Amino acid sequence: MRAIVTVIGKDRVGIIAEVCALLAGHQVNVLDISQTVLQEYFTMIMLVDTAACTASFTELRDCLRQAGESQGLDIRVQREDIFNAMHRI
Amino acid sequence: MINSNEILDTIRMIDQQHLDVRTVTMGISLLDCCDADPQRACGKIYDKIVRSARDLVKTGEAIEGEFGIPIVNKRISVTPIALVAGASETEDYVPFAKALDAARAETGVNFIGGFSALVQKGMTPADERLIAAIPQALAETELVCASVNVGSTKAGINMDAVARMGRVIKDTAARTADRGGFGCAKLVVFCNAVEDNPFMAGAFHGVSEADRVINVGVSGPGVVHHALQAVKGAPFDVVAETVKKTAFRVTRMGQLVAQEASRRLGVPFGIVDLSLAPTPAVGDSVARILEEMGLETCGTHGTTAALALLNDAVKKGGVMASSSVGGLSGAFIPVSEDEGMIAAAKSGVLTLDKLEAMTCVCSVGLDMIAVPGDTSAETLSAIIADEAAIGMVNTKTTAVRLIPAPGMDVGDTVEFGGLLGSAPVMPVHRESCAEFIARGGRIPAPMHSLKN
Known part of the structure; x- marks a missing residue:
């Protein structure tokens, strides 16, 4: 199952590394990454494959959210389908 | 891959612009719950609702979690109760509302609708008993919604029912006066009511619908x-x-x-x-x-x-x-x-x-x-x-x-x-x-x- 991870927050060193480590720890494979910094605001969007994920989707979501909260980042994971439904015919 | 702006658009809609799914409503037919014994009928109603909607809230929450989109309400609508209770030998339909409320509490949904009667052309004794029970039913149950259809393009407007509903609304308000007449917030009077409405307080599961349905x-x-x-x-x-x-x-x-x-x-x-x-x-x-x-x-x-x-x-x-x-x-x-x-x-x-x-x-x-x-x-x-x-x-x-x-x-x-x-x-x-x-x-x- 493919999902989109979005990370939004104030830019600093090591955000990508930390998020990737967290995903790797759950056996979540990163398929694509795009990242920009706008007015010091860091925005990263990752397309990931959760097929081999060792946790349930909601556990993964909670884990990412908590990790984000402790670092002042907004991290969320949502199934790709919702974006496809809303933006593609 | 979908582009970044589209993804961020969706997230902004959810975070800042209150985008949500307002309700996932399960319609459940209760036509097979009719029974001459009102207690048994209520038992069948409770059992069927609980059996049908046991996983509704859990499933709704799982979908919310995976898609990241809030689903504000999970609800149940049922066959207009006047049609089901009509088979029972009783004058008092309040216990049917209580059975609905108990099933609502057990399944954990936000509202249950269908304490209803369709009287656009005329009233059966069951319809009359249901309408008479509305004020007490709404006062004594927590989250049961009632509706009465008093008119349609095909049938015209049943003015006897209209007159009665004015009194029912007054009575309902009086019985829930301590909460600002809250009972009336759970009561809708319709013309041309639809059978597949997922929104409260007017939802009911029409007789032309399947046994169960998701709206x-x-x-x-x-x-x-x-x-x-x-x-x-x-x-x-x-x-x-x-x-x-x-x-x-x-x-x-x-x-x-x-x-x-x-x-x-x-x-x-x-x-x-x-x-x-x-x-x-x-x-x-x-x-x-x-x-x-x-x-x-x-x-x-x-x-x-x-x-x-x-x-x-x-x-x-x-x-x-x-x-x-x-x-x-x-x-x-x-x-x-x-x-x-x-x-x-x-x-x-x-x-x-x-x-x-x-x-x-x-x-x-x-x-x-x-x-x-x-x-x-x-x-x-x-x-x-x-x-x-x-x-x-x-x-x-x-x-x-x-x-x-x-x-x-x-x-x-x-x-x-x-x-x-x-x-x-x-x-x-x-x-x-x-x-x-x-x-x-x-x-x-x-x-x-x-x-x-």
Whole structure:
């Protein structure tokens, strides 16, 4: 199952590394990454494959959210389908 | 891969513009729960609802978690109880409402609807008993919703039922006076009620429906409002296009959730209801959309035209996004549940008469409006009759959900809390309509009902 991870927050060193480590720890494979910094605001969007994920989707979501909260980042994971439904015919 | 802006757009809609799925409603037929013994009938009703909807809340929450889209309500609608209870040898239908409430509590859903009767042409003894039980049922249950259909384009308006509903509303308010007449917030009087409506308080599961069905109601006034802010001053063609595009996206999201819920629960997908359902939260208001089109305050001249455009564009945008559209599908204008409507009503610009005009061009009707506590039953009935006439002649659903707030008058505000919001008491005309209501009988169906 493919999902989109979005990370939004104030830019600093090591955000990508930390998020990737967290995903790797759950056996979540990163398929694509795009990242920009706008007015010091860091925005990263990752397309990931959760097929081999060792946790349930909601556990993964909670884990990412908590990790984000402790670092002042907004991290969320949502199934790709919702974006496809809303933006593609 | 979908592009970054689209992803961030969706996240902004959810985070800042209150995009949500308003309700996933499971319709459950109770026709197989009829029993001559009322206790056994109630037992069967409880069992079937609990068995059918045991996983509804859990499934809704799982979908929320995976898609990251809030599903605000999980609800149940059932066969109009008058049709089920009619088989039981009892005069008292309150226990049926209590059985519904117990099943509601057990399944953990937010509301259960269907304590209903369809009496547009005439009343059976069961219909009469159900209507008589409504005030007590609404006072003694927590989250059971009742509705009565008093008219249709095909049948005309049953004025005996209209007269009775005025008294039922008064009685319901009196029995829940300690909560501002809260019981009335759970009671809808319809003309042309639909059988697949997922929204409360008027939801029931029609007899032509399958045994069980999943209906989804979307929302999104905040998203539409935000989209219109980007086209300030543009001609109405542009406004309509913008609303259509937004409604399309919102509905696609609702369709996805509906299909997913249907698949996981093993219950057929019914319809997506394309409604703009506001909440009392700032930024989630239908009134503010109308104001965004260039009106200083909702309720001023131009409001009806603005609402007509909005309602139509929402449907046109949504209809292609869903495989099956139904329910009420249109913009809702519940006064107490819409921050902008509340403000407009408090300022005196938005009046009951203007709201009535607005209901000609949108779904659904005079909704969640508090009127003075001393409003007579006849006046309430006459308001119902007016609204039903609009529905009957225009072949559309109209509804009345009025709260004659006990002990309150114009200038007061009734607080319901939560999604039901707060209702400023609005003035009604004081001139009597008692003789009009006392006539009874039936207002015949309009000429254009004879289509065959």
